[in-house]
Amino acid sequence: MTYRAAHALKTGVAMAAILAQLAMGPANAFCGFYVAQADSKLFNTSSKVVLARDGDQTAITMASDFEGDTKEFAVVVPVPTFIERKQIGVVDPKTIDHLDHYTAPRLVEYHDDDPCQRMMMTASTMPAMPVARSVQDTAVQKKYGVTIEASYDVGEYDVLILSANESNGLVNWLTDNKYRIPQGAEDVLGSYIRQNMRFFVAKVNLERMKGLGNGYLRPLQVRYQSAKFMVPLRLGTVNAKGPQDLIIYALTKNGRIESTNYRTVKIPSDIDVPLYVKDEFGPFYKALFERAVSRENMHAVFVEYAWDMGWCDPCAAEPLSNKELVELGARWIGSAEDDAFRTNRYSGGGGSDAFVTRLHVRYDARSFPEDIVFMETRDRSNFQGRYVQHHPWQGPSTCPAATTYRNELPARFTREAKNLEDLTGWNRTDITGRMALTGQQVK
């Protein structure tokens, strides 16, 4: 598939963008140091959706890697209710990027102690901080039996709320209005129409965009009240060229979310890997994810992170501020100040009132025939995609313990090589060859 080549390129860019920057670390319960992360830009055609859910109140913020001419940009999103102007907003893409980095799978490193005496460890930390521009799927349109229920100017977007009696009319209307609707979308639209859903339709207003001077499209946010807690995937699968990736970041009050209609599976985590993975963490995680997807026959939703927003360990990025969380829809937290969310929150007891779940799904029409429906659980146990490397002690110690320690190293390296092979499917000989270059000689 051609997108694999694009993946590789993007990976390179993403990894090059990693800047050295000291992470402010909270208590180190894991006692590891964050050194690299796999952000969502590794995966092409990766849309990002932030869901903030409180009771029946949902805020959905949509960002995709749209990279074409902005005048081509259009989005059609089925929504469960009528949407008023005050329920629509745009979000700074940096806020979503921040959440992306904060929740990304991470590599942590430890330095072995001197086997002859207790030593302290040191390490550098370097969170990443790329920039993204965003926006959403395409889909498209025409008329007959279509009601324009409302029309809004929202930042750089012209937004319409449509309802329709039947799908042909909607398709015709959308097409007439220069929305390109994929072949075969009628059935999907018809299904949403029957379910009394409205359509949130947005195009870019070039005039206003010029006036704003942003030069990029900001993610759109829609807030509504509905018992439906789902992500509409189906329109996006109609004309897809291959599987697509979607990363869902859910902010909830009580616990992690999970899919009610697909398996929700934790990504393999807390595994020791060779040192050289530090330089290839992007490709490593991509290979790991692809292997996990194929193991589940592409029928599962993967958990990459599930954690109380009040703290992190190790932190892959600065904690989000109250302001950012509110911007993403977590309006229940009661403060929109620009200070870190965990300030005054985490008391070591029951945790804060914001929990984040990061789910990663690779899907196509065949493996994910229906939209993913979610539920919020009461599970507050913390999970992160975390890969560990241990730097061997290099000092000149000569005590008997040091001899034993050195004798045991090759077996440890062998285990790390096997872990890496199991996780990624990479060739064992290549792995051991690369390990030897970093001083990790396997047996």
Add this chain to the structure above:
Amino acid sequence: MPGGSLMTGRPLPDARYFQIAALGCLLAINFILIDFGARPLPSAIAIGSALLTQLVCSRIAGLPHLDLRSPLISGLSLSLLLRADALWLYAAAAVIAIGSKFVLRFDGKHIWNPAGLAIVVLLLASNGVWISPGQWGAEVWFAALTGFLAILVLGAARRADIAIFFFGSHAALLLARAWWLGDPLAIPLHQLQSGSLLIFTFFMISDPRTTPDSALGRFLFAFAVALLAHYMAFFMQMRPALYFALIIISPATILIDRLLPAKRFTWADPVPQGVLR
């Protein structure tokens, strides 16, 4: 008629042995092969509490026989379905389930399926529980369906027609909905592939002790539960709808039995009607 009890030691083909084996296999698969969320300690607590409650309640009620098969099935079902953020909730679920059999009775039958009632009570009363949708993956799902159907066909579970009635009604409603929406067949087929649906179908609604005595009554009961659950799930977005629908409709069994009387079910015929099991 087949039947028997552990007390007599006669090796008779009681459906519950097969059911226990099937549920035990699923739990083992969960621990060894495909994790669908059950954990050893909560499972042990749910099963242990169910057995203990049966023991205590049997003593209090002065039952001549201690039968641990039904509470074992309830405990296994709870292990596979129930998720909670505190261990005591698993024990509470088991106590509610088994206790309800002894307390909430009418005319010699218990009114509600034990595990189903426990799930609904805890969903309503506690903030700490949720139900695993039981996405077991296609292979495990088909294997489980085959196994459960085999148990039915073996004929060991009498009055199991209600499982077929319910599964058929539920599937028909999903197919009708897909047809009405213009959705591809893949969608209703995917919706059927839920592990919790199978447990519900083969171990809860089909509990012969809490369902109508007549075949027509069972059909009406099964269809009513399927219809209410469908409405709750798709029109009220309520999940999990199946358990609520069953618990809401269960008291209607009393009325159905009045209108459509038939021979009362007991697991073992030699035991006199109405004796607590």
